[in-house]
Amino acid sequence: MSVFKDISLSAVVAGFIAVLVGFASSVAIVFQAAQASGADSHTIVSWIMALGLGMGASCFFLSLWYKTPVITAWSTPGAALLATSLGQITYAESIGVFIFAGALTLLTGVTGLFDRLMRLVPLPIACAMLAGVLFKFGLGIFESLKTDTFLVATMLVTYLVVKYFLPRYVILIVFMVGVILSVVRSDDAMLSHIPLSVGQFVWVWPEWNLNALIGIGIPLFIVTMTSQNIPGVAVMRSSQYHTPVSPLISWTGLASVVLAPLGGFAFNLAAITAAICSGDECHRDPKRRYIAGLSAGLFYLLAGLAGTSVVALFSVFPKSMIAALAGIALLGTIGMNLKSAVSNDQYREAALVTFLVTVSGVSFAGIASAFWGIVFGSVFLLAAKLTKSN
Known part of the structure; x- marks a missing residue:
């Protein structure tokens, strides 16, 4: 098979780094979303296992089918939205929200309405x-700085220094520094209590709450x-991959449902x-980079599969470290979105109102x-456009 001929160490390492960075940079936000939904420790393990299964299967098979590095991920901004929105509904209703948002994504992909639908929301x-x-996640950095000054300050300094020299791996290194400091100053041997076992899935049937579907499901879909x-499409196009x-989009929506x-x-x-x-x-030859996706x-x-270990690992870390890591990981996203929101005079006031x-x-x-x-x-x-037209 050509796959074996195309395997390279650099591509395999690129895939490993992508997974490591993906987990280290945003798993804390997923934990907060799961906790906001009312999930217990066993259910949180199921979240990690389901997310790993979905991302793993979609990355592998889509990359293999299209022979391009198709990398999927959980929705980090979606998790942030859920962390601030799920507190008022039941866990079963949260599942209904997830299915609804996934179905909208699937419908958008199947019908080819991706571009047209996105134009409805500037x-x-x-x-x-x-x-x-x-x-609120950005604010969480400095709220944590007040309660755990040394740990969070060290993470911030690490972020500022590493961002200059190794910007691609800055969140990974900040995460490692936080882990090391947490372990060193702990009275217990934290890592010795982490189980090395395969977790179990927890299946919950959905319930439907119309207010939640509109108020959380639609924003989750839009975000x-x-x-x-x-x-994601922009990254593929900039790398000269013209995968349909x-x-x-359809496959990611189906995986969500x-x-x-x-x-x-x-x-x-x-x-x-x-x-x-x-x-x-990853590799000098663009045609062989799909190995990174595999x-x-x-x-x-x-x-x-190591969901139990992942959950146990993060449960022993200080809340201040998790909050700071989540906020630092989202600094770039917050900044880019604020810039995009107010850079155009035509949309500035409306975007400001949306933000507030x-x-x-x-x-x-x-x-x-x-x-x-x-x-x-x-x-x-709309009011601004009507006023301008008059």
Whole structure:
């Protein structure tokens, strides 16, 4: 088979680094989302296993089929949205939200409506909503700095220094520094209590809450499509891969629908980790970089099988470390979305209103603020256009 001829160490390592960076940079946010949904420790393990299975299978088979490095990921902004929105509904209703958002993604891919549907929500409005959702995670860095000054300050200094020399691996190294400091100053041998065992899936049938579907499901869909899938496609195009987009979107949507009852809340095309697997560092020959996608798929599957160990590992870390890591990992995303939201004079006021409404946490009719941010922002945008036309 040509696959064996195309295998290279650099591509395999690129896949491993992509998985490591993906987990280290955002698994803390997934934990917060799971906890917000009411998941217990066994259910959180199921989340990690389902996410590992979904990302592993989609990375491996899509990369193999298209012979390009197709890297998928869980929706990190989606997890941040869920962490701030799921507290008022039951866990079964949360599963219903995941399935609904996944079905919208599947429908968008199957019908080829990706581009047309995204035009309904202007990018600045979507970016403003996302920035509002992520805002509290950025604040979490400095709230944690007050309660655990040495640990968080060291992580921040590490971030500033490493970002200058090795920007691609900055979150991974910040994570490692946080782990080392947490272990060194602990009275117990933290790592000795981490089980090395395969976890178990927890299946929960969905329940349907119309307010939650509208107030959380639609924003989850929009955030995933605009902040994850669009940049993911951009990474592929910038690397000169012209893989058909609609089938990729369809498969991520299908994975979300199938794995949602196990905790697979949202899958999408990756951007940052995809860049690791599609650049020159992966392999000089672009036609052989798909091996990185196969490698990432296998490592994701292994990480999913080790769900019990992953959950136990993160449960022993200080909350301040997890909060700081999550915030630091999202600094770039917050900044880019704020810039995209207000850089265009035409959209600036509407985007600002979207951001403020989302940050406020205001809720009407039981529908979360992220949705109302889009509504208010769209109204202001429409009013501005009508005023200008007159």
